[in-house]
Amino acid sequence: MSLIRQYFRSEVLELSTSLTVLVPEHAPRGASGHPVLFLLHGLSDDDGMWVRQTAIERYAARRGIAVVMPQVHRSYYSDEVHGGDYWTFLTAELPTLLTRVFKFSDDPAERFVAGLSMGGYGAMKWALREPGAFAAAASLSGALGLAQRTVGGPGTLDPRLWDAIFDSHPIVGTDDDVVALLERRASDGSTLPALYVCCGTDDALYLENLRFVDAAAEAGVPLTTSFGPGIHEWAYWDDRIRDVVDWLPLSD
Numbered sequence: 001m002s003l004i005r006q007y008f009r010s011e012v013l014e015l016s017t018s019l020t021v022l023v024p025e026h027a028p029r030g031a032s033g034h035p036v037l038f039l040l041h042g043l044s045d046d047d048g049m050w051v052r053q054t055a056i057e058r059y060a061a062r063r064g065i066a067v068v069m070p071q072v073h074r075s076y077y078s079d080e081v082h083g084g085d086y087w088t089f090l091t092a093e094l095p096t097l098l099t100r101v102f103k104f105s106d107d108p109a110e111r112f113v114a115g116l117s118m119g120g121y122g123a124m125k126w127a128l129r130e131p132g133a134f135a136a137a138a139s140l141s142g143a144l145g146l147a148q149r150t151v152g153g154p155g156t157l158d159p160r161l162w163d164a165i166f167d168s169h170p171i172v173g174t175d176d177d178v179v180a181l182l183e184r185r186a187s188d189g190s191t192l193p194a195l196y197v198c199c200g201t202d203d204a205l206y207l208e209n210l211r212f213v214d215a216a217a218e219a220g221v222p223l224t225t226s227f228g229p230g231i232h233e234w235a236y237w238d239d240r241i242r243d244v245v246d247w248l249p250l251s252d
Helices: 050-051 057-062 086-101 118-129 159-167 179-190 205-220 232-249
Strands: 003-012 015-023 036-040 066-070 111-117 138-141 193-200 224-228
Touching: 003 086, 015 050, 015 057, 036 118, 050 066, 050 232, 057 066, 057 232, 066 086, 086 118, 111 118, 111 232, 118 138, 118 193, 138 232, 179 205, 193 205, 193 232, 205 224, 205 232, 224 232
Parallel strands: 036 066, 036 111, 111 138, 138 193, 193 224
Antiparallel strands: 003 015, 015 066
């Protein structure tokens, strides 16, 4: 695998930013390019944290997939009311950039998204907002109950961050509420990608992950789940991202 740190100007964000990419060194198996996993970072991380804290390079090499790790700061993968348009950057500008610069597949059957904590929320939001964009999506210890939390309460966002992103408004029932998106996709008959949810049972986000799984069951949306001992830390995520990469529905 080749490890690339790309610096570029985002026209959407109107600033220079960075991107960490793992690229298989062999030729793509098909004409469309390498299968690609968008791998999203957590609230206190950056685009290089996955390669610094896990063996994602080794896991991806074994399956012959590229991995794209964008930088979105503390945006919750949203178009911030008082900040940058990180949702638009992620979902519109970034895929176009990758098509120009790298030979990655643009076939939804060979595109996947996953993330941890804030990134798990981002991965599920992307997959549920644009269900035709991916073949699979995975959340590792994701902030899947973000919309249902009380601002300023235990385990929630700092009120200043909530104000910057959401203008201090509740997001229950909006396109930033992954539980509402799950129910909406189930009711409108959308064909969803394969979905995977895991969380450690000693993690502060465990209960909201269980509530997301219950909401999926009530809506009739199938999930692959993995719950067991673990806390909100990298040793747990290293094990689980290996499982996720092995779970991805790659064609032979």
